[in-house]
Amino acid sequence: MTNKINVNEMKLTPKDFKSDQDVRWCPGCGDYSILAQVQRVFPTLGIEKENFVWVSGIGCSSRFPYYMDTYGFHSIHGRAPAIATGLKIAHPELSVWVATGDGDLMSIGGNHFIHACRKNIDMKMLLFNNEIYGLTKGQYSPTSERGKITKSSPYGSIDYPFNPTSLALGSNATFVARAMDRDPKHLQKMIERAGKHKGMAFLEIYQNCVIFNDKAFDELTEKETKAETTIYLEHDKPMIFGKERDKGIILEGFEPKVVSLKDGKYTEDDIIKHNETDESPVRAFILSHMTDDPNLPTPFGVFRQVLKETYNEALENQITTVTEKLGKGDLESLLFSGNTWEVKG
């Protein structure tokens, strides 16, 4: 097994993962970057090419499988997590990846999403969050900010949005992270981390839709503002940010607050150290909510990673235990089980 992996690692290159289909996203769409980073990371994961599978729903983002030269299934709106679940249960040795959009996963597929998280089904889920319905030409989505003016909300949307990382944490996903299309290096790292996680790995990616929601994430992605508006989470490191790395996050009770490290009042020791592997999800939940507070930087990186038995492992274990106890199933005895009696001719 190990041998085989090494050989493959040497052999595979990003080009091996490019399919022969023309990519048809709009020029400038953030999806291109996600595709490129996935193609860069895949050869490094040590997994045989034939064992990768991409499953998607419907949306611009869900076209993703066509552009990857792996097994792929472009399914129906919202159902990718459920299809991926069945495939992974049937075939546990596969590396199953889901490409989905904010409408696909947070709206029509919401139920499948929370249950796949809850059950810790071993799949890697990449949410292309552009805060809009791209493919249907620009209606507000469950992640659009309130008041958004779109074709289906000409006077401003009155819905409150979902925060996908909070939802994932609340549903007990065992890996929850965020990245953006415009930071390829970090995105690669996050894809790699997700790919190596055993269990449900949820990665939200802020993705720019140039056509229907352009610049939605500019504050977070553009050089001028980025340092002040974002914070990169690193395990066991204090939560410091700012152009001059002069600001940090402290917790007052359950409330995160920005403090200055310049005026002598606070030192690095006062700043909270990020701990991805905290048993309790509470801290990660608080961090995920920083996203919604305009006075706080938006976190990127791994919010939480814990390891626990996956659904498919538990099922295989149960099959083994029951088989050890009852012996391998024998059809003849199953047919003749229960109350039988003889009728003589």
Add this chain to the structure above:
Amino acid sequence: MENEKTTPVESLDTVTVMFAGDSGDGMQLTGTQFSNTTASLGNDLNTLPDYPAEIRAPIGTIYGVSGFQLKFSSTDIHTPGDSPDVLVAMNPAALKKYLPTIKKGAAIVVNTDSFKAKDLKLAVLDSNPLEDGSLNGYKVYEVPITTLTKEALKDCEISAKDVVRSKNFFALGMMYWMFSRPMEPTIKWLDQKFKNKPEIAKANKKALKAGYYYGDTTEIFTTRYEVQPAKLPAGTYRSISGNEATAIGFVAASVQSGHQLYLGSYPITPASDILHYLTKYKNFGVKTFQAEDEIAGIASAIGAAFGGSLAITTTSGPGLALKTEAAGLAVMTELPIVIVNVQRGGPSTGLPTKTEQADLLQAMYGRNGESPVAVLAASTPSDCFYMAMEASRIAMKFMVPVILLTDGYIANGTEPWRVPHESELPKFNHELETNPEGFQPYSRDENLSRPWATPGTPGLEHRIGGLEKANITGNVSYEPENHDLMCKIRQEKIEKIALDISDVVVDGEEEGELLVVGWGGTSGTLTEAVTRARQDGFKVSRIHLKYINPFPKNLGDVLSKFDKILVPEINLGQLSKILRSTYIVDTIQFNKMRGLPFKINDVKEKIEEILGGSND
């Protein structure tokens, strides 16, 4: 003991018994025990449980009544009987509910202890039927079952509540005596069931024996009955329900095809038992997934089918409605899945615990676009076994979704089944594709079936999905001519199945005035109705359809040989519609939706009405 000799024993061909009481009275268990014992004596039998949809309906009310009807016979029979010869009523509500269904002059055994004023009030009765003459003309046996049970168990060290609960075994004991059945099978069962509660086992056995000896020593019952064993073909038999047969059928299909069995399912009455059974068979490598909803049930099955499993999903009408869109995806991706729909009364939540055949058109046409699937229907409880195998075989051979229709009646009803040996079962397999040379995901074999290439196979990486596919390459295609071609191929694939299934066989003469056409779970009733009409001199033939899409290839011919075609269905005429439009024939409809199987006599009368005076 003396009385055993003095009570006359009457020999009968066939008896129908109804055990009825409050849901808490254990009547399903009593009925099941009586059936198992009766089956082991070699009688042919057929059962129909009739229980409320509510888990704990108010005690003593009509809603809370639970009944178990069984018919057993010395000849072969096909239905649980129209009208019971004997009714055991544990309370007034049970008596009120089933009195209108039993034969005139039938025997009624009542538990007089539960005919107090408050019991009558709960059953909404103004007067006591035991006193007001409403039972005139019946053989009424008044037995204080609760009192007698308490008396018999007075030395048992169990709670007063458990004592009263044992009264169903007293009633069972009386019936064992009345119908000359041995107590041993139930005694053995009790010892096994209450291994860890020996006091309860002891109490129930005591109640059973007390009931038996009560029949034996008192002179209250004027007759004892005997039903000789039926002349069934030789072999080993077991009693089987449709749901269990369905479950075992899929396990057999998995073993015979070499494909791992995967079930994605969401609980729904009356289909849940299939999930319950299959989840036990882990040592057969069966993987079951209790999904978050019906959509995830079928979607996960589609995922498993992509991975090379024999993938199925089980549900009832409302669940089939939810699976609609995903079923279309299976059509488009040409993946083999089996969808089992155990039909119940609809529309909407309808009659969850009752039977109906009203999902046929949903199964045939309930998807967007031109979206043909194969549709099969099982005809009896044990036939579910063979049809589950057949559905699996067709799905894999033709790479198509198959809908297998059963219904609440055959799913929960039981019949004796001559168990086949593994060696008698067909083997079938649609091999997985492994050869990368010239591989095309939508190339086709002689059945128009595409290769089944699964993730994990080196060199066959490809993409499938719900967008229209170019024939052969499987690439996304919006080409007008290709779409036209693909719609026709998907349809032709289903039509080709007709060459792979058996012709329909006519029961009776192959031409004549009247042909009765049935499908699915009405097989038993229609067989008996036609048989009885023939005994009365009527000339009538019968066919029963188990393949509805496609129909057997000789069906058109068969229909054309008859002047009149009667189509009895537990719906408003759904098969009739399809027959009329497919074969441009006229049909006479017979439709009744009571949540119950047809009454044999109703169908027989319809046959007689059509044939008029021609029985001379």
